[in-house]
Amino acid sequence: MEDKSMQLWFSEAQTPFVDFSLKINKILYTGKSDYQRIDILESKEFGRVLTQNGQITLTEKDEFIYREMMVHVPLAVNPKIKKVLIIGAGDGGFIHDLLEYPNIEHIDLVESDPMIVEVCKKYLPEISAKLDDEKVTIYYEDALRFVRWKENEYDLILVDSVDPFGAGEILFTKEFYGNCYRALTDSGILINQHESPFYAEEAATVQTVHRRIVQTFPIVKIYQAHIPSYPSGHWLFGFASKKLHPTGDLKAENWLSLGLKTKYYNTRLHIGAFALPTYVEDLLKDVE
Numbered sequence: 503m504e505d506k507s508m509q510l511w512f513s514e515a516q517t518p519f520v521d522f523s524l525k526i527n528k529i530l531y532t533g534k535s536d537y538q539r540i541d542i543l544e545s546k547e548f549g550r551v552l553t554q555n556g557q558i559t560l561t562e563k564d565e566f567i568y569r570e571m572m573v574h575v576p577l578a579v580n581p582k583i584k585k586v587l588i589i590g591a592g593d594g595g596f597i598h599d600l601l602e603y604p605n606i607e608h609i610d611l612v613e614s615d616p617m618i619v620e621v622c623k624k625y626l627p628e629i630s631a632k633l634d635d636e637k638v639t640i641y642y643e644d645a646l647r648f649v650r651w652k653e654n655e656y657d658l659i660l661v662d663s664v665d666p667f668g669a670g671e672i673l674f675t676k677e678f679y680g681n682c683y684r685a686l687t688d689s690g691i692l693i694n695q696h697e698s699p700f701y702a703e704e705a706a707t708v709q710t711v712h713r714r715i716v717q718t719f720p721i722v723k724i725y726q727a728h729i730p731s732y733p734s735g736h737w738l739f740g741f742a743s744k745k746l747h748p749t750g751d752l753k754a755e756n757w758l759s760l761g762l763k764t765k766y767y768n769t770r771l772h773i774g775a776f777a778l779p780t781y782v783e784d785l786l787k788d789v790e
Contacts, residue, residue, distance in 0.1 A: 512543055512551070514558055516733040517701045522558070524548060530625055535617035535710070544623040548731060550626060554618075561731045565595055565629065568695075570767040571727045571739055571775070573599040576658050576691040578757040578772055579746050581605065583657040587685065590662035591643045592618035594630035601632050602762055607701060610656075613647045637648045646678050652685035659686060661738040663693035683744070690753065692742040698726060699782045700734035708738060713789040715742050723748050725775040727766070749773050 505571060513523040524545045531542040538786045543551040549562030560568070573596055577583055584607040589597050592613035600606050611633075619640065620632040632638065649659075652660060659682050682692050696711055716722050719742035729737045741748045754769040778786075 507583065512545070512553070514553070514556060514656065519611050520701070520733075522731070522733070524551065531621060533617065533621070535615050537615045537617075540617060540621055541660050542621060551731075552622065552626065558731050560594060560595070560626075560629075562621050562629075562761070563598065565593075567727055567729050567766045568732075568737070568762050569595040569599055571725070572596060572660055572662070572693055572695070574757075574762075574764060574767040575725065575739070575741065575748065575772060575775070576660075576693050577603055578753060579743075579748055579751050579770060580657065580689055580691060581753055581756050581760075582606070582689075585659065586610070586653075586658045587612070587649070588660045588662065589649070589657045593622040593626060594619075594633040596660055596662070597632045597638055598629065601635060601637065603760070605684060609635075609638045611638060612645045613640065613642060614644060614753070617640045646675075646681065649678070649681045649685050652681070654684070654687055656685050657687050657690050657760075659690070659692045661692065662693060676714045676717060679715050679742075686744065688744055689746055690744060691746060692719065692740070694740045694742075696738035696740045698732065698734045698737055700736050700783050704733060705785055708785060709789045710739065712786055715740055716790055718742070720744060721747055723776055724778060726782070727775065728773065749776055 509603040511523050512526050513521045514523050524547065527544040527546060530544055533540050538555045541553045545551050551561045554561045582605060584605055586600055586606065586609045588609060588611045590613060592615065598662055600609055619633060623633060686692065697707045699705050699708050721743045723741045725739050725741060727737050728735055752772060757769055
């Protein structure tokens, strides 16, 4: 029988009563920036794992799900997107998929913590491979301040916000979403990670974020994906737009004609992802 006392495990407290644990081969990196603690772990089941302040940001095994559902959903609705703003996501995964689209002309990445980019380049090279592409400009600054001065500039804004505590709290405010609205073109789309609806604390965050976006954008729809390493595995995303509907304006044939290779996303799933469980619908109706 295997002696667990001699094994190395990483545990993330997903609630005060639930831990998510991974068996670890070794710790590849640990460091503390001006903003947070950053660790790169090598796990048995999920490959390399990036954690920020003890919370899993991504794993090599399932990061493709999050990345594809953030990127391909808006691009399948508006294939003419040319200029993109990414807030957070210093690992570079979004950029990897965005640059597969021939219409993308420029990507601005706003990341508050330079160390995240440096660490991902070194320890997650496949995910971060496109960070140095000539179409990409990286800004190391406060996202709220950056977007405040933008108007009618971006066709797509991807908000990969951390949990709404401390430094990440500004990315969940009504002011921030109002600034994003002004920064978008008339056909622009905002996509944000919307947390999990399953546990009570995160369900409250889902409601708060949804309320603020509904107050700002005329079209707001929520969609979902299954991401095993995230709390409960049930994860939500927000689609907000001035005039485009995520399923009514889906350009499925156009997207299929591009011949992109995906592991999770497809246009059938695109439509189904917006069909939510009843408990999630009730959660959202309470604030709409």
